[in-house]
Amino acid sequence: MRPREFDHDDVLRIAFDQFWRNGVRGTSLSDIARDAGLQRGSLYNAFGSKEALFLEAYERYAADYLLALQKALGAGSLRKRLTAFFDLTIMNFRSGTPPRGCPTTRGLMELGAAEGEGLDEDARKAFAGLMARITALVRDTLSAGAARGEFGGDPAAAALHIVTMTRGLAVLERAFDDEPQLRKIAAHTIDLVLGKSGR
Amino acid sequence: MRPREFDHDDVLRIAFDQFWRNGVRGTSLSDIARDAGLQRGSLYNAFGSKEALFLEAYERYAADYLLALQKALGAGSLRKRLTAFFDLTIMNFRSGTPPRGCPTTRGLMELGAAEGEGLDEDARKAFAGLMARITALVRDTLSAGAARGEFGGDPAAAALHIVTMTRGLAVLERAFDDEPQLRKIAAHTIDLVLGKSGR
DNA sequence: CCGAATATTTGACACGGTGTCAATAATTTG
DNA sequence: CAAATTATTGACACCGTGTCAAATATTCGG
Numbered sequence: 001m002r003p004r005e006f007d008h009d010d011v012l013r014i015a016f017d018q019f020w021r022n023g024v025r026g027t028s029l030s031d032i033a034r035d036a037g038l039q040r041g042s043l044y045n046a047f048g049s050k051e052a053l054f055l056e057a058y059e060r061y062a063a064d065y066l067l068a069l070q071k072a073l074g075a076g077s078l079r080k081r082l083t084a085f086f087d088l089t090i091m092n093f094r095s096g097t098p099p100r101g102c103p104t105t106r107g108l109m110e111l112g113a114a115e116g117e118g119l120d121e122d123a124r125k126a127f128a129g130l131m132a133r134i135t136a137l138v139r140d141t142l143s144a145g146a147a148r149g150e151f152g153g154d155p156a157a158a159a160l161h162i163v164t165m166t167r168g169l170a171v172l173e174r175a176f177d178d179e180p181q182l183r184k185i186a187a188h189t190i191d192l193v194l195g196k197s198g199r
Numbered sequence: 200m201r202p203r204e205f206d207h208d209d210v211l212r213i214a215f216d217q218f219w220r221n222g223v224r225g226t227s228l229s230d231i232a233r234d235a236g237l238q239r240g241s242l243y244n245a246f247g248s249k250e251a252l253f254l255e256a257y258e259r260y261a262a263d264y265l266l267a268l269q270k271a272l273g274a275g276s277l278r279k280r281l282t283a284f285f286d287l288t289i290m291n292f293r294s295g296t297p298p299r300g301c302p303t304t305r306g307l308m309e310l311g312a313a314e315g316e317g318l319d320e321d322a323r324k325a326f327a328g329l330m331a332r333i334t335a336l337v338r339d340t341l342s343a344g345a346a347r348g349e350f351g352g353d354p355a356a357a358a359l360h361i362v363t364m365t366r367g368l369a370v371l372e373r374a375f376d377d378e379p380q381l382r383k384i385a386a387h388t389i390d391l392v393l394g395k396s397g398r
Numbered sequence: 399c400c401g402a403a404t405a406t407t408t409g410a411c412a413c414g415g416t417g418t419c420a421a422t423a424a425t426t427t428g
Numbered sequence: 429c430a431a432a433t434t435a436t437t438g439a440c441a442c443c444g445t446g447t448c449a450a451a452t453a454t455t456c457g458g
Contacts, residue, residue: 001424001425001426001427001432001433001434001435002423002424002425002426002433002434002435002436003424003425003426003434003435004434004435005424005435005436023311025224025309028414028415028416029415029416029417030414030415038436039436039437039438040416040417040437041417041418041435041436041437041438042435042436042437044416044417044418045434045435045436046435049416049417050415050416050417101311105308105370106308106311108370108373108374109304109305109308109309109370109373110224110308110309112300112305112373112374124373124374127373127374128374128375131371131374131375157383157384157387160380160383160384160387161364161384161387161388161391163367163371164364164367164368164371164384165360165363165364165367166367167366167367167370167371168362168363168364168365168366168367168368168370169363169367170370171304171307171308171366171367171369171370172330172362172363172366174307174308174311174323174326175307175323175326175327175330176327176330181359184356184359185356185359185360185363188356188359188360189360192360192391192392193391200403200404200405200406200453200454200455200456201404201405201406201407201452201453201454201455202405202406202453202454202455203405203406204406204407204453227443227444227445228444228445228446229443229444237407238407238408238409239408239445239446240406240407240408240409240446240447241406241407241408243445243446243447244405244406244407245406248445248446249444249445249446
C-alpha cells in the first residue's frame with residue numbers, strides 16, 4: 001500500500017484551528033488543504049466529507065478540553081475549583097485574535113441548524129456527549145464539596161445550572177465582546193450556587 | 200415607477216419561517232423565492248443579499264417577540280412573572296415539528312461564525328440589541344418586585360444571570376431535545392434567584 | 399391619451415464551494 | 429521484480445450566491 005503523505009493528527013489540528021477561527025461555514029476544504037500543504041482530494045479520501053472532518057477534529061479537541069477542565073476542577077476549596085472552571089471556560093472563548101468564541105458551541109449551532117441529515121445528527125451527539133461529561137465532572141466536584149460541608153444544595157441540579165450558564169456565556173461572548181461582564185456573570189453564578197457568604 | 204408584485208412583510212415572514220426551520224445555511228434564496236412565488240432576482244433587488252434579507256426578517260420577528268416577553272412579564276407575583284417568562288422562552292424553542300430551536304440565537308451563531316465581514320457585524324449588533332432589551336425588561340420586573348419586597352438581590356445582576364440562562368437553554372435544547380429537563384433547569388433558576396422558599 | 403421616466407422582473411452569466419470519479423503514482427508484499 | 433493496494437491528482441457535475449443587461453410594467457407630465 002501507498003502510505004499517506006501527511007500526519008492524520010496534524011491535519012485534524014490544522015482543520016480545527018481553521019474551523020474555530022472562521023467557523024465551519026467560513027472554512028472551505030481548499031483553505032484547509034492549502035494550510036496543510038496537500039490537495040483537496042486527499043482530504044476527501046482520508047475523511048470522507050467536510051462535516052466528517054470537522055467531527056473528527058472536534059472530538060479530538062473535546063478530549064483534550066475535558067482533561068483541562070478536570071484539572072481545573074481538581075484543587076483547592078470548592079469556590080476556588082468553580083472559579084478555575086469558569087476562568088478556563090472564559091479564557092477559552094477569548095483566546096485568539098480576535099477572540100474565537102466557544103470552540104464546542106459554535107460548531108454545533110452552525111451544523112445543528114440543518115438537522116435530520118445524518119452527519120448533523122452525529123455532531124449533535126458529540127456535543128451532547130461532551131456536555132454530559134462536563135456536567136458529570138461538575139456534579140462530582142459539587143458532591144465532594146457537599147461531603148466537606150462546602151455546599152448544601154442538589155449537586156446534579158446545580159451542575160446542570162452551571163453548565164447551562166457556560167453555554168449562555170458562550171453565546172453572550174459573541175454578542176457583546178465584553179470579557180469583564182462575562183467574568184462578573186460567572187462570579188455572580190458562583191455566589192448564587194454556593195450562597196453569597198462564601199461559607 | 201413599476202410597483203412590486205409582492206408584499207414586503209409577507210416575504211419577510213416567509214423567509215424567517217424558512218430560516219428558523221432550516222437554518223440560515225440550510226435555506227437558499229431559491230427556496231424562499233419558490234415559497235413566496237417569485238424569482239430569486241426580485242429578492243436580490245428588494246433586499247440586497249441573503250444576509251440582509253435575514254437581518255430584516257430577524258428584526259421584524261424580534262420586535263414581535265419582545266412584545267410577547269413584555270406581556271409575559273407583566274402580571275402576577277414576581278415568581279409568576281419569571282415563570283411565564285421562562286415558559287414563553289422554552290415554548291418558543293420547542294415550537295414547530297420538529298422543534299426549531301431558538302429563533303434569535305441560531306441565526307447569530309451561524310452568521311457570527313465568519314466575522315469581520317460587515318453584514319455579520321450587523322447581525323451581531325441586532326442580536327446584542329435584543330439581548331440588551333430583554334435584560335432591561337427582566338431587570339425592571341425584578342426592580343418592581345424588589346420594591347414590593349418580593350426580591351432582595353441586585354436586579355441588574357440577576358437579570359443578566361436570567362438572560363444568560365435563557366441563552367444556555369437555547370443551546371442545550373439543540374443538544375438534548377429534552378423539554379422536561381429544560382423546564383427543570385428553569386424552575387431551579389427561579390428558585391436560586393428568588394430564594395428557594397419562594398418568599 | 400400618449401410618451402418619457404423609473405423601478406421591477408427576468409434570464410444568462412461568473413464565481414466559488416462540495417463532492418465524485420477515473421487515471422496516475424508510490425509503496426509493500428509475495 | 430511483479431502484483432496488489434492505497435494515495436494522489438485533476439477534471440467534472442452540481443448547487444448556491446451575486447451581478448448585469450435586457451425586457452416589462454406602471455406612473456406622471458404634457
